[in-house]
Amino acid sequence: MPNDFNQQIIDEFRANNGAVGGYFEGGRLLLLTTTGARTGAPHTTPLGYLPDGGDRVLVIASAGGxxxxxxxxxNVLADPQVTVESGAFTYPARAAVLEGEERDQAFARAVDTDPGWAAYEEKAGRVLPVVALYELAQDGPPNIRASSFGEAIKVVHDGFRRELALIRKEMADGTALGAQLRVNCLTFCHGLHNHHTGEDLGMFPVLADRNPESAPVLARLREEHEQIAALVEELRAAVSSEADGGGGGGGDGPDGPDARAEIERLATELEAHLTYEEEQLIPLLEGV
Known part of the structure; x- marks a missing residue:
């Protein structure tokens, strides 16, 4: 059973679709449910995490040092099948402990982002394990914490808004685009691409069939998806250029403003798009 502190965080996380205050405010948090190695009972723990591409996130077994x-x-050593709650989504995952150089590189990225991880390791007197949580494919639509299709789209959009705000803050706070921040940007781009592709291929055809009058709105949204996709590609290129030590077209070197400029352009366009989509589609989705 979780302790009182953890239970308060779990309750707040679930009540607010991943947004919490206090110690974890402004951070990346997930809920990890494992099967007790001794009891066989489900055990839920709030954990900070690191984005790590499209199919997995990383958690560190620090235990506060x-x-x-x-x-x-x-628990995950005994049974690697787990459940992850990311705020908007709940999904089954497979836990895998990183080893050797892969572990060391991932931990170095974490320390580069937050030196507190190194302090935890020094305090603990042990090598802190890094665990990858791989999302497992499921049949049917994703499991979103919402009671209606209209609420679901708002929950998903708010998740993108929170992550984008974190990335913008991380860029503003740092003088260089560190390795983990690059991963954060690329992971965000991947998730946004998947979301818009799902809307184009899944949601929009259904709405067009049931609400023929929505055709102009859907056409505009598809066009905005294409515009945002172009901005995403420009951000990816800027991040990759800085990772390679180039300054992009601005000649500012590896610590230049290119990626920061691109994330601001994307943020402006994306927020306008999300707001318009909610205004136009939530009334339609509430009738689905």
Missing amino acids: SPRHPAWYH
Whole structure:
């Protein structure tokens, strides 16, 4: 059973679709449910996480610097099938402990972003395990924490808004585009691409069939998807250029403003798009 502190975070997380205050405010948080190695009972733990591409996220078994591994880590060693709650989505996942150079590189990225991870490791006197959580494919639509299609789209959009705000803050706080921040940007781009592709191929045809009068709105949204996709590609290119030590077209070097400029352009266009889509589609979706 979770302790009182953890339970408060879990309750707040679920009540607010991943948004919490206090110690975790402004951070990336997920809920990890494992099967107890001794009890066989489900055990839910709030954990900070690191984005790591399109199919997995990383969590670190720090236990706040305790000399002993946390219970959730022992659980995933015994049974790697877990459930992840990301705020908007709940999905089954497979936990895999990173080893060797892969682990060291991932941990170095974490420390580069937040030196507190190194302090935890020093305090613990042990190598902190890094665990990858791979999302498992499911049949049917994703499991979104919402009671209606209209609410679902708002929940998903708010998740993108929170992540984009975090990336913008991380860029504003740093003088260089560190390795983890590059991964954060590329992971965000991947998720946004998948979301818009799903709308174009899934949601929009259904709405067009049921609401023929919505054709102009859907045409505009598709056009905006294409415009945002172009901005996403420009951001990817800027991030990749800075990772390679180039300054992009501006000649500003690896710490230049190119990626920051691109994320601001994307943020402006995306927020306008999300707002318009909610205004136009939520009334239609509430009738689906």
